[in-house]
Amino acid sequence: MPPYRDALRHLLFHGHHNLLSPESTLQVMSDAIRHDWSTEETLAILQSPLLDLVQRARTIHSDHHGNDSVQLASLLSLKTGGCSEDCNYCPQSVHHSTNVGNGDLMAYDQVLDTARKARELGASRFCMGAAWRQVHDGEEFDRVLNMVRGVGALGMETCVTLGMLSQDQARRLAEAGLTAYNHNLDTSPEYYNKIISTRDFEDRMETLRHVREAGISLCVGGIIGMGESDRDRARMLEILAGLDPHPESVPINALVAVVGTPLENRPPVDPLDLVRMCATARILMPESRVRLSAGRHQLSREAQVLCFLAGANSIFYGEKLLTTANTECEEDRRLLRELGLSPLPPDVDKPTPATSAA
Ligand code: SF4
DSSP: OOHHHHHHHHHHHHSSSOOSOHHHHHHHHHHTSOSOOOHHHHHHHHTSOHHHHHHHHHHHHHHHHOSOEEEEEEEEEEEOSOBSOOOTTOTTBTTSOOSOOOOOOOOHHHHHHHHHHHHHTTOSEEEEEEOOSBOOSSHHHHHHHHHHHHHHHTTOEEEEEOSBOOHHHHHHHHHTTOOEEEOOOBSOTTTHHHHOSSSOHHHHHHHHHHHHHTTOEEEOOEEEOSSOOHHHHHHHHHHHHHSSSOOSEEEEEEOOOOTTSTTTTOOOOOHHHHHHHHHHHHHHSTTSEEEEOTTGGGSOHHHHHHHHHTTEEEEEOSSBOSSSBOOOHHHHHHHHHHHTOEEOOOOOOSOOOOOOOO
């Protein structure tokens, strides 16, 4: 329980005047979480003087999280390349000429070995991605369900990102014990068709609804550095914060401009813009895990420290993301030690379903 809530509870229940019933106290506490941020309000926060912004985010962060834990999530590409979508930032699209090929779905044992190694290195969540436009029922989806069961049985939280999902597919993932589903909004609804033409923003929202209805946590965020305006960035955060409840995990990615993609010549993201995004996400969504994601390896240690100060409390951990480089594990552990931050243990209260190699 965050410290301010303890204090509030104490004051209301044990103070000289027992002012409120337990029900109304909970109401007071939940009022602190808002889902009705406007674009103008969000933009004003995003553009506020940096020191004020970081200070405000830091205060909210301390109230809701304590100061000391960072979620370490490892990421593995189960099936790389050959995707029929045309996301301008992605080297895995068949529409772009990158040197990412079109791989097969990985074997169960290889996935489990990688997950075990990630666990030994201290990761609590294991994220698995497949470069699919959408999930098709059949042998490959059944294999992924089995991987979810297998990784869950290692005592790790599981997350997958598989593209669009039907209601029934989300239900089957939930039955396999999936902790979270990643499905990023990428950018604002207004800028969306500048980045992707093979699906629209509403398709994204529909999959998010299916995931929620199945009782799976949402991991949903976006990317900066694709030529969008501050208003687009604010709109994306506003829509994320409009989800009720807020997403459990909010990855903030900085574009990694890969040669051969339409965005190959985009200039690098200013690290302070990433700090602004982390801080604004923290202010709008006080209880979510704000994850520093793609592009972190391009940040100096000092820029990463600023992001942590601004409310980031989750990172991708491991030497590779889906297809691009990441920061070395040892370097990450050293930085966390220096900052007095400890890795978050996995939250795996759900009963683990039985598993077998497929
Ligand atoms: S981001 Fe995902 S959906 Fe888009 S091209 Fe890459 S793999 Fe396909």
